[in-house]
Amino acid sequence: MQQLLDGILEGLRLLFTGDAVLWEIIYLSGRISGIALVISAVLGIPFGAFLGLARFRGRRLVQAIVYTGMGLPPVVVGLAVYLLLSRSGILGHLNWSWIPQLFTVPAMIVAQVIIATPLVVGYTMAAVSEVNPDLRIQVRSLGATPLQITLAVLCEARLGIIVALVGGLGSIISEVGAVMMVGGNIEGSTRVLTTAIMLETRRGNLDLAIGLGMVLLLLAFLINFGVTQLQGKGN
Template structure:
């Protein structure tokens, strides 16, 4: 208990003392996390809508792949991204390995299946009569999709929350593709692992409290948005 209290006190000190390294790590964490969840949502919402609303050959196989991807171990995702970005890899000429974009790629890979799968589930739960009514009214595909998107907004926001949670908790892939370089690719999760390996449990606890505060604040906002819209 004393160690937890000391870690929480140290977290407050780091937040309000103007510690440059802590602010750099925190801002980079927010930057890569928001970028990754936006990319995953931009790709995942339409794909989830297609899988949830249409029927075509190979759909079940794609759903199996999505469900497998939802449980993809982060270190596997990190390995795949590393192989792609390695100097001798397909994307090695772009020199992206051990940079923030590499971390974003890994985070997208682990969160995208979650957003696709939960979005698909949200669309599948819609009343089938809604689509028939939209067709009868002559709505175009884009108009129908936007209306259905609004109808499924509760489940879709849940998908985004789950994807964001996976991103914020990710450490293995970020460590592998980012290298945990100070001032460049060091984020909160990788910093916690590093401090634990050095035996600095007080600093690790402080960083963990900062991470939890960020996660709680952002998740609270998204949940408030989700439930607020539900009651209207």
């Protein structure tokens, strides 16, 4: 109990004294997961919208694959990316300069994109298929092009899509297995909140670990609070 209290105090102290190491870690976490989320959004929203709106042969199969992807264990994703990017791995040994190397930020982003994209696709798909189908016909009748129709539907589904993005962000920013494996927890370059918590726990620095954990919780809270605010405005 005393330890928890000490940890909470330490966490507050670190946060409000602007501890450089802590902020570096927060910044890295935010940057890596933020970039991964943007890429996931760019890939996932159009694909999710397509799956939600288009009717084609094999659509159910693709949907089943997406739902499976939504439940991918991050550790397995980490292992797969590790094996691919390893210098003796399938991609790594090709030695192409655009393939990210293990233990770098781009490698972590790759893993996080793989984890988050199915989530974004799945939630977008669900949100888009809930939009009144009459609306698509109405918008088209008003002179919308196919792209404008899709944008209108996405706009109607925006709350669902924001929830999709927040869900994706939450899953990758709080994920530890994949980033530990692929990033290697290198101080100042691939050490993020979750891996730092693991390290400090291992080191026996429980105060610091609790402090970092609080930061993570606080971030999650702020993100979710922002969303509920938006939802309030949306309704």
